[in-house]
Amino acid sequence: MLSHRHEAADPRDEAILDAARACVMAVGVRRTTAADIARRAGISRMTLYRRFPDAASVVQALMTRQFGGLLARAHAESQDRATARQRIVATTVRMLQLLDEDEVLHRILDVDPELMLPYVVERLGTFQRAALAQLEGELRAGMGDGSVRLGEPARLAAALELVVRGHVLAANAHDRALPAAVAREELGTVVDRYLAP
Template identity: 45%
Template sequence: MTSNRHKKAGRPGRAARGAPEDGGAGAGGATRARTAQDAVLDAARDCVLAVGVRRTTLTDIARRAGVSRMTLYRRWPDVRTIVADLMTREWVGLGDSLQPPDDGRPVRPRFVDGLVAGVRAFRDHPLLRKIVEVDPELLLPYVLDRCGASQLVFLDLFEQALRAGHADGTIRRDHPARQARSILLVVQSYVLSAPTMFDDADPGLGPDAFDEELRHILERMLAP
């Protein structure tokens, strides 16, 4: 859920994995460049987890990363562009780590398992939780106005899985881009809004119960 503006009426543009956000530095290039960027993004993550985005400064990040402020300015104009790249790295990396293995099962159960596990992992991700608690306005553009780079990556992954499910007959054949976007709308709401529905006093309204409800919704959406 990081910035990459596109035309609302058209098809979102494709975003390469690790693509930079608005004004941010990309993840491509030589290994040395990636390592230097990761050090800065690691420092930014530590700062945000400690005090939130609004209270984090470029000086704080530079100090933690062991670089000068001018080094940061050459790649990122401000804290928010660093945080945008940080969110892309974290979200896409988490999504990649949760790709279900090809264990011989049909596509639909593997896809649904991966989506439910992904929602749980994102919902519990410390960086996302901190942003939701302290700086929720950072997420509003990607909920109300436009898709971000990481969302575009997920749409690509969803479409690939949907087409594979169409091919093996376990997923209802329909417009794959529309199906992918519909799935993103559902899982995104379960990541960001489901905690407002939890009730610790009722196990039937706890996280595990909502995860199972999500599984039922996805199965009904995708079944032929």
């Protein structure tokens, strides 16, 4: 959900991102500093700065890794479905469950919820763009196998992302009209019927 400029996937970054995660869980995003991340990673600040320009870029890379990993897991777990539409629905519902259970997302929503606002009203982050690209590919496959109605894949994907985003951002709403599991099931029905030929 958060964008980042540090695109290289380097194994040396894992310890830095793990340290950033620990900092976010301890003090939130806004109070996480480069010095704190470096200390937890057991490296100097200069070593950190050789990999990332600042603490914000480390945290952004962490969010991309965190949510991208959940998306990859949800996608992998849906591959046994017979049609692309079934895979899209299963991936969506499972992704929402994983996000509902995700400690990092809940910590951000608890401590620094204002950080999510730009990704609601201003721009898409790296994770959102990756999810859209994956969804567009599945939509094309669904149009090919006849399980998804014909249309512009980018348009359908963007509409679905808007619907799903509302559910994700309601993850900490304690007074939901529907329990989380029921809401996910209902959203699965919405996605399925929206895409049906």
